Amino acid sequence: MSTDGHTSPLGPPSESKRRQLAADLRSLVSVSAVVDQSAELQTYAYDASFLTQLAPHPPDAAVIARSAEDIMAVVRYAAERGIPVTPRGAATGQTAGSVALGGGIVIALNAMDRVLEIDVPNMQVFCEPGVVHAKLNEQLAPHRLIFPPDPGSSKMATVGGMASTNAHGMRAVKYGPTSSWVLGLKVILADGRLIETGSVGSRAKQSSAGLELTKLFVGSEGVLGIITRLRLKLLPIPPARAIVLSVFDRLENAGEAVQAVFGGGISPSAVEILDERCIQAVNIYRPRMTLPNAEAVILFEVDGNPAGVRWDAEKIADLVRPLARSVDWSDEPSRIAALWEARSVVGAAVGVLRPGSNRAYCGEDICVPVARIPETLRAIQDISAKHNIPIATYGHIGGGGLHPGHLIDGRDSDDIRRVLLVADEIHDLGLRMDGTTTGEHGVGASRAPYMAREHGPALDVMRQIKQALDPKGILNPGTIFASEASAVEIPINAEAAVGLPANAEVDHG
Numbered sequence: 199m200s201t202d203g204h205t206s207p208l209g210p211p212s213e214s215k216r217r218q219l220a221a222d223l224r225s226l227v228s229v230s231a232v233v234d235q236s237a238e239l240q241t242y243a244y245d246a247s248f249l250t251q252l253a254p255h256p257p258d259a260a261v262i263a264r265s266a267e268d269i270m271a272v273v274r275y276a277a278e279r280g281i282p283v284t285p286r287g288a289a290t291g292q293t294a295g296s297v298a299l300g301g302g303i304v305i306a307l308n309a310m311d312r313v314l315e316i317d318v319p320n321m322q323v324f325c326e327p328g329v330v331h332a333k334l335n336e337q338l339a340p341h342r343l344i345f346p347p348d349p350g351s352s353k354m355a356t357v358g359g360m361a362s363t364n365a366h367g368m369r370a371v372k373y374g375p376t377s378s379w380v381l382g383l384k385v386i387l388a389d390g391r392l393i394e395t396g397s398v399g400s401r402a403k404q405s406s407a408g409l410e411l412t413k414l415f416v417g418s419e420g421v422l423g424i425i426t427r428l429r430l431k432l433l434p435i436p437p438a439r440a441i442v443l444s445v446f447d448r449l450e451n452a453g454e455a456v457q458a459v460f461g462g463g464i465s466p467s468a469v470e471i472l473d474e475r476c477i478q479a480v481n482i483y484r485p486r487m488t489l490p491n492a493e494a495v496i497l498f499e500v501d502g503n504p505a506g507v508r509w510d511a512e513k514i515a516d517l518v519r520p521l522a523r524s525v526d527w528s529d530e531p532s533r534i535a536a537l538w539e540a541r542s543v544v545g546a547a548v549g550v551l552r553p554g555s556n557r558a559y560c561g562e563d564i565c566v567p568v569a570r571i572p573e574t575l576r577a578i579q580d581i582s583a584k585h586n587i588p589i590a591t592y593g594h595i596g597g598g599g600l601h602p603g604h605l606i607d608g609r610d611s612d613d614i615r616r617v618l619l620v621a622d623e624i625h626d627l628g629l630r631m632d633g634t635t636t637g638e639h640g641v642g643a644s645r646a647p648y649m650a651r652e653h654g655p656a657l658d659v660m661r662q663i664k665q666a667l668d669p670k671g672i673l674n675p676g677t678i679f680a681s682e683a684s685a686v687e688i689p690i691n692a693e694a695a696v697g698l699p700a701n702a703e704v705d706h707g
């Protein structure tokens with residue numbers, strides 16, 4: 199509970215307290231900026247979640263951080279007063295995780311965006327948390343190095359946000375999630391202490407020294423500490439790629455094809471599915487694409503040396519052919535780019551299926567066992583029909599990740615009510631299929647109500663870790679740990695949903 203009137207569930211502090219807070223913060227920081235004008239604070243009230251479109255939450259103040267020292271000073275100040283502190287990267291998260299649901303201070307990390315050192319011989323990079331993923335890889339490319347995780351939000355998401363959500367992306371099926379690539383972190387704890395995980399000053403690529411704190415902070419969504427520097431492992435850029443386009447008349451065959459490829463000893467670098475509605479949407483949105491109409495298409499990508507890539511692509515085609523209506527592969531860069539364009543526009547394209555509609559990012563990220571994907575896709579279609587909400591589904595099928603895209607009229611409160619029921623049933627479906635409510639986007643506030651069911655007694659252990667590191671509960675309250683009220687009971691302000699932004703043309707990964 200706050201001593202200063204900030205901590206949820208207390209209401210907002212008075213205007214004079216807000217002014218005092220901003221004045222205090224300005225006196226603490228040396229190179230960072232403090233934002234306290236209410237119009238500017240509105241920009242911090244949202245992330246990419248449907249939840250914050252329904253119920254935006256501006257903070258009482260935002261600090262645009264430019265140094266770890268300033269962050270330490272702000273956190274110490276907040277800890278003394280029990281004021282909530284919410285770290286924020288690019289706010290591309292779809293779970294309300296970077297939004298100050300309990301008021302207090304948002305610490306924006308996106309201005310700390312320097313690549314500090316590219317250590318080419320040791321194949322690692324040191325960088326600040328606000329570096330945008332695509333920009334990092336642009337700087338690594340001249341060294342023929344790559345940081346392999348690749349979220350669809352690559353051109354926006356920060357590496358600090360990626361580490362905090364353990365982002366995956368298309369190539370996680372071969373290269374693993376962000377956690378596989380983080381060697382060490384500098385983290386500011388809830389009491390203002392700065393620690394370095396992964397051994398102080400280390401440049402080693404391996405370590406068995408003690409508890410693996412790096413992995414504890416990766417995926418912790420800002421509830422255990424604020425990441426101020428990352429040491430990331432790199433890989434040489436694979437010299438060649440090929441892509442296999444396979445078309446299926448039955449979803450079940452698509453699921454079997456994925457199993458056949460892995461069973462055949464091939465490890466694709468990406469395996470992406472588009473369902474029938476996604477195919478229709480892409481063809482309307484980009485008529486020159488001419489994807490074949492079918493129940494599903496799967497794109498398999500392989501990478502490596504040129505001869506090996508051709509061998510893998512041919513082998514995939516052979517394995518998939520008995521199950522597919524058609525299969526063809528190419529290692530032509532233009533063909534590869536065209537097919538990836540079809541995949542990357544799908545998130546925006548689905549909007550054409552219901553003119554004037556908006557994507558509602560809720561229940562958008564389940565992950566199920568690969569063998570249960572066809573069953574899951576059919577169940578999503580049933581949920582869509584039951585609630586009369588069109589859903590187009592695509593995803594990282596190689597790892598079982600599915601992104602159902604729900605299309606609603608954001609001006610219609612009944613659509614909003616029904617899409618929240620859809621999200622609830624999809625989360626339930628993920629768990630019933632022996633999967634998870636989130637394959638890569640994280641929990642935030644949107645999925646916090648499902649964590650007790652998802653984790654059982656393990657959630658208590660997570661709470662104990664949180665309590666040990668943040669006894670006052672100031673770091674990102676409302677994220678991961680929340681009341682167990684049903685997700686559909688989240689306060690709904692239908693008016694706030696009016697005029698939801700149209701889908702942008704980005705990879706809704």
Ligand SMILES: Cc1cc2nc3c(=O)[nH]c(=O)nc-3n(C[C@H](O)[C@H](O)[C@H](O)COP(=O)(O)OP(=O)(O)OC[C@H]3O[C@@H](n4cnc5c(N)ncnc54)[C@H](O)[C@@H]3O)c2cc1C
Nearest residue numbers: 287288289290291295350356358359360362366420425707
């Ligand atoms: C179009 C689109 C496509 C996407 N595609 C993918 C995809 O393919 N794969 C995928 O995994 N995700 C995807 N996402 C989700 C999102 O981009 C990722 O979760 C991303 O990692 C978030 O990065 P961010 O910088 O925007 O973090 P934010 O959204 O700002 O924050 C996310 C969480 O991390 C915490 N946080 C941020 N920075 C720090 C820090 N320095 N220290 C401590 N905590 C911090 C925040 O408090 C919050 O809880 C997509 C999102 C969009 C909008």
